[in-house]
Amino acid sequence: MSHPRYQPCLGGNELAKVLEMQGIVKGFPGVLANDHVDFDLEEGEIHALVGENGAGKSTLMNILYGLYQPDEGRIVCKGRQVRFESPLDSIAAGIGMVHQHFMLVPSFTVYENIVLGAEPRRRGSFDRAKAISRVRELAKRHDFRIDPLARIHNLPVGSQQRVEIMKSLYRGAGILILDEPTAVLTPQETKELFVILKSLARQGKTIVFITHKLEEVMEVSDRVTVMRGGKVTMTKATAQTDAREIARMMVGREVFLQVNKADLTPGEVMLEVENLWVADDRGLFAVKGLSFQVREGEILGVAGVAGNGQMELAEAITGLRPVQAGRIRVCGQDITGNSPFAIRSAGLAHIPEDRYKHGLAKTGTVEENAIMFLHNFSPITNNGLLNRKAITEHADSIIENFDVRPRDRKALAGQLSGGNAQKLIVGREMTLNDKVLVACQPTRGLDIGAIEFLHNRIVQQRDHGSAVLLISVELDEVMSLSDWILVMYEGKSMGELDARAAAVEEVGRLMAGIGKRGSSGKEASA
Amino acid sequence: MRKVKSWKQVLAVQAASMISPVLAVLVSLLVGALIILAIGEDPVNAYYQMFRGAFGDVETFVSVLQRQVPLLLTGLGYAVAFQSGLIQLGGEGQLYIGAFAAALAGYLIPVPAWLHIPLALLIGALAGSLYSGIAGVLRTKYDVSEFLTTLMMTYIASFLTSWLVMYPFRERTATNPGLAAQTMRILDTAKLPRIWPGVDLHIGYLIGIAAAVLVWFFLFRTRTGYTFRMTGFNPYFAEYGGINRTRTIMIAMLLSGALSGLAGSIEVLGVHRRFVDQFSPGYGWDGLAAAILGGSQPLGTFVASFLFSALKTGALGMDRNTMVPFELRNVVQATIMFFVAANIFGSIGFRRSKRSAKAETKGVTKDDSSAVASV
């Protein structure tokens, strides 16, 4: 009775290839995320999948996990073509995924999280004793040191990740996909994870390991597939390549988006961060003693893998997150701990990372979105009353100058496309003509045309004498726009480089945490 | 050219936003007709009698307008809160507190009429405002959801005014030897005058219209109104833009309570002339239905409060002249509110925007789940 796609991929098969993805094509509006991708897995290997953000790795793995359906191409499992219409299909086929954001129930115990949805039962009730003993057994078999009775919210991140892995193993997964598993781990936890992964591979499990960090690729993987711009640029045994080659294949020789910018002599320091400490939502430090300066007519690009404290840095500077220690000065004025209003008043504009969370009110009109913050001042308001004429003119000028479409100031912001919504935000913030601009992921998810447009605008802003702090996980973007590059790794600065002289490989190494160790932020900025 | 086109678009948007509530009303009336049929009566005649009961002559029409005032004012109070993203449901309680304060001001302060009326109204509004301000403080200072506190405080207000009027402020005169739970009658100087001599409509109606215009002007034409609406649309965006959240929540709560307090004051000064224990037949709840049907817009709330008042007044006539009981209007009104709230006829203002904002920003989803988790 069982449909072919429910057959487990593994078991009693002599074929070395446990899974093949052939000619996978997946497009999203404006982006071709996977462009005829071939990818295969051999039994018992650790296969690293590397590439920059937007290279198409996540899309490929989401297709494999049944979250997306490919436009073209096929998945072959054990010599038989399969279709994964939902994660349930892929789970049934023996594929497990450990997401970057864990899918755990925090108040539940370890064993409850593991057996959820496939609970052992005895006479209708949940057989806790059996669940516990099965989880114990599972932990013992794979040599996981974990207490099945511990509650998830009491566990460190590394242990939570092990629970995620055990969830897949409990369901008999033969293939494990780990999405950037080390992004959230400490170096010690990373080492422990590698021990586990190697031992799982020895037991015949196949592991896909998605990462940016080349050091880790070299350390743990058997084979490596590199993706760039939706295509596979290389698949090789790890032993036959090296970090330099991988970095080259990952980033590409040429920087794609070339921006013309004039040489400028930077002026006064406009934004100064000194020994800044900021905590994340969990109360752990995400920014650890960071210091830097940005001067007039200068773009400082902050490069780094997502989750190394960049978001917390931006939120602290703009007043959206409390500062635990350190000083921030905007135009010479100490604004540490001030409200967003005071910080903006001191002369700071902000292009936020999440344009729909902080950047816009989707149910408001373009006009209403265009006057945020300006609503405090004349001519937008006079004596507390909104000046309709001035609002209309202001909105129209943003629509005109930043090419926001449709050209309708009464349209709802939520109806604009991503690119036009971002143009509206950038237009609003740049029209403030502030001395400091903090731009976070300004081009995320946009098409090439919009990216070019916004890049030119950011450079123009610098040419007009603004100090620009550009925070981006797109290495191309940072490399092509910045005058100076600061690489962030685990909340600290790995060093500041002159953008004209910096090599992509060098920046890539620093992003991976390799390199001039001991060059703390303080020394770098001094 | 472009101007004409955008005019049309504006009209189209307006028309589209009307479709859902109008459909809700029509379908609910249809549901009402089915119910009338089910109890063996003639729906056409019942609705005709209901129409006559509301618009049959000047007298009934005047009482429609009179009843509309407390619905309109409490409805405007909810509209201000909802537009600011606050789930303030305590209009009924604020109405009681405001009414009681206005009644005291009405008989305790001997001043001339030109001063007495505005003073009593102001005191009533202020009392309602301070009362809802408590929930504002609990929200801003202790992060306790205003949804439950305002509901709880509605019961407290009802018991508190009940005690006040039964014990310390009970009227004990020769005509009322402590039998009825009510305060002294207000002085003549505090009575709201009629708009036209001979027509039993007091100037409270004009105050209601003025309040609707002012609330509209405040929300859509002033800087502070803009900050309220942006906070309601997306509190994270508001914070990012430098809008002070605590200040916005506090002012919105105070203003919302003031409008409900004013509603109670006008009832006392214009209709009952004293505070009577449990005098409100659920004005605060009818006002909530009006605000929801009206999409939290002042004009919409005005129209909806008129409709609900006409429904109520007309139902009295229907009750007199047919076998269909007055309570049919409760069913129809609740069905209207249900259809609008249940989002079955597409999306308008208040409900949908909040939901989608919740679903689409991670941060809000977290907020949402914690709100649910706390209940």
Place this chain on the structure above:
Amino acid sequence: MIHLLSQVFDTQFLASAVRMTTPILLAAMGGLLCSLSGTLNVALEGLMLMGAFGAVAGSFYTGSWLAGVGLAVLLGTLTSVLLSVTIIKYKANELVVGLAVNLAALGATTFMMRTLWQVKGSFIDPRIAPLPSWRLPLIHHAPVLGKVLSGHTPVVYASWAVVLIINYVIYHTAFGLRLRATGENARAAETLGVRTKKLQYVAFILSGALSGLAGAQLSLGLVTLFLINMTAGRGFVAMVAVILGQRLVAGVAGASLLFGLAEGLTMRLQGLRIPPQFVLMLPYLITIITMVLLRPRHPRPVLPEEARKAALEETP
């Protein structure tokens, strides 16, 4: 003072508190199920009112209290199904639509009262069969316990069973595990094949049935009549009990008992020339105060040594 206390806290008071606890307890258990599944049932009040009406109607027309209870459960359940479809399927705002159901229940019951019995305000009739009082074997003749725990209606005893069953279902069955997982992290549950929407429907259906039963105790147990809006906010009090009980079965039951005691106290104090309004206010005041006291607090991150030193250095 001692005299007063002994006058208040006797077995009669405790027995009435037990009776008064039942409606709140049943509704709160329903609210708890919805809350655990990650939804919010604001309509407990209206569902209970439908139950109270159904109980009187069923009992009046058949002369059987059992039929009354059956109709109460049925009306509560049907109303809750309607509510849950709008929330789960149409994604309506659970607050607004829940409030609408409360108002609709109020309207529907008053309308039916007028239509069926031509009365306003209240409906009393000798043909309404009240819930019987059952004596518990053994316990009935025990000295104090007998007077407090025995001689109640079947619904009171049923409510005790409901608490035990819900406790078992929530903590000892796969259903309970999945229900709680749905409420806490629906996406995680979904990726493991848990049908979260189905669980939420079940929670709403059960909460409708339990609220209906609560209404039956109200109109056929505590009294034998139907009164306009006779739930008088008990549905909201039940919501509060869910919060105060921190969404634990035992906690919610405890909080319900607290409110039952407050209501029993209210009845006793009414004879003692203490203004009843203050007593009636107590549950609501207690709720607000507790919400403030039990609010979640976020721990402040502790600065590491190096940062603290740096911070000290730069302070002028």
